[in-house]
Amino acid sequence: MLFFKINILVLLSTVMKYVAAHGTIPSFTVGTITYPGYNYSIQPPIKTAAWSNSIGEAYVGYKDSESPTPWRLNSDDIICAQNGTPGATSATIQAGQKIIFHWSTWPIGHLGPVITYMANCNASCQTVDKTKLRFFKIAESGLLNKSRSSPYPDYPSTGNGFWAGDILSYNRTSEATIPKSLAPGNYVVRHETMGMQHIFLKEIQAYPFCFNFIVNGTGTAHPKGVLGTQLYNKNESAFSYDVYGPANQTLPDFKIPGPPLWVG
Numbered sequence: 001m002l003f004f005k006i007n008i009l010v011l012l013s014t015v016m017k018y019v020a021a022h023g024t025i026p027s028f029t030v031g032t033i034t035y036p037g038y039n040y041s042i043q044p045p046i047k048t049a050a051w052s053n054s055i056g057e058a059y060v061g062y063k064d065s066e067s068p069t070p071w072r073l074n075s076d077d078i079i080c081a082q083n084g085t086p087g088a089t090s091a092t093i094q095a096g097q098k099i100i101f102h103w104s105t106w107p108i109g110h111l112g113p114v115i116t117y118m119a120n121c122n123a124s125c126q127t128v129d130k131t132k133l134r135f136f137k138i139a140e141s142g143l144l145n146k147s148r149s150s151p152y153p154d155y156p157s158t159g160n161g162f163w164a165g166d167i168l169s170y171n172r173t174s175e176a177t178i179p180k181s182l183a184p185g186n187y188v189v190r191h192e193t194m195g196m197q198h199i200f201l202k203e204i205q206a207y208p209f210c211f212n213f214i215v216n217g218t219g220t221a222h223p224k225g226v227l228g229t230q231l232y233n234k235n236e237s238a239f240s241y242d243v244y245g246p247a248n249q250t251l252p253d254f255k256i257p258g259p260p261l262w263v264g
């Protein structure tokens with residue numbers, strides 16, 4: 001039985017490593033206040049504005065090789081990660097103010113965009129039905145430099161362009177500004193990065209992180225938004241973008257996936 005136990009431990013440690021493999025958002029800052037994010041190692045989760053999920057990191061992948069795996073970018077998991085559950089509190093922000101997300105780490109070579117969406121909860125976000133959230137895009141950043149060398153001397157070149165996702169590895173920081181014209185209320189902020197590096201395997205990786213916010217201000221705009229499960233279409237050009245070719249040339253244009261940016 002000892003042998004069996006050891007195997008279980010080895011298996012568990014492999015699972016834990018997998019969980020820690022990518023990176024998370026352990027905290028975020030609004031003005032002078034820094035709020036805690038979701039930490040999978042602490043169960044039950046501490047009461048924070050961050051949504052929890054069942055695998056620690058926010059990976060929502062699709063692998064064609066795992067066929068008949070459905071295209072998970074249209075499943076409920078894409079809304080706020082696997083089995084995403086609302087945070088028990090909300091952070092407060094003034095429309096026009098910026099959220100700074102602090103990342104634990106991010107692996108070099110996850111070539112992809114960083115996109116931020118919001119959705120109105122209409123009431124408290126802490127008990128919201130995520131399948132009714134309608135998301136509008138408030139910020140997006142994609143292929144920042146099409147050159148095959150890194151724009152930063154202190155950052156290694158992947159040879160495949162410099163992406164918004166590379167900044168998460170470069171200085172572990174990303175941000176989004178709440179549009180000033182947005183009506184005050186209770187919103188979910190969905191901050192996501194994607195990995196395009198396995199498209200040649202017909203694999204897309206999405207990493208959505210959700211947070212509850214109370215937005216204050218004097219705005220009046222109520223953008224419509226789309227259901228989380230309808231953010232992405234399998235046939236968008238982004239999902240067939242070849243980050244590896246054409247060899248020795250600058251990369252072609254990359255069209256950031258999802259609905260158009262809402263300019264408040």
Ligand SMILES: *[C@@H]1O[C@H](CO)[C@@H](O)[C@H](O)[C@H]1NC(C)=O
Pocket residue numbers: 024026039040041042104
């Ligand atoms: C999560 O919590 C564990 C246990 O308290 C701690 O060791 C770890 O550093 C935390 N992770 C992050 C990314 O803050």
Ligand SMILES: *[C@@H]1O[C@H](CO)[C@@H](O)[C@H](O)[C@H]1NC(C)=O
Pocket residue numbers: 120121122128129132133134
């Ligand atoms: C909020 O109200 C809008 C408009 O009626 C609706 O489309 C949306 O699904 C509602 N959101 C939630 C989370 O119930």
Ligand SMILES: *[C@@H]1O[C@H](CO)[C@@H](O)[C@H](O)[C@H]1NC(C)=O
Pocket residue numbers: 144145146147149150151152
């Ligand atoms: C892109 O990176 C190349 C190589 O480092 C650099 O020469 C160029 O100035 C960068 N372009 C932009 C728009 O940043």
Ligand SMILES: *[C@@H]1O[C@H](CO)[C@@H](O)[C@H](O)[C@H]1NC(C)=O
Pocket residue numbers: 167170171173
């Ligand atoms: C991280 O790097 C990006 C790209 O150079 C830069 O725009 C941003 O200001 C940096 N953030 C911090 C906190 O250094």
Ligand SMILES: *[C@@H]1O[C@H](CO)[C@@H](O)[C@H](O)[C@H]1NC(C)=O
Pocket residue numbers: 092214215216
């Ligand atoms: C935001 O609005 C709420 C509800 O109207 C109010 O209780 C809170 O004090 C406001 N917070 C800030 C920072 O303005």
Ligand SMILES: *[C@@H]1O[C@H](CO)[C@@H](O)[C@H](O)[C@H]1NC(C)=O
Pocket residue numbers: 233234235236
């Ligand atoms: C892509 O899929 C969407 C949704 O299924 C559809 O409305 C659209 O026409 C398709 N576009 C192309 C170019 O096939």
Ligand SMILES: [Cu+2]
Pocket residue numbers: 022107110195205
């Ligand atoms: Cu990965």
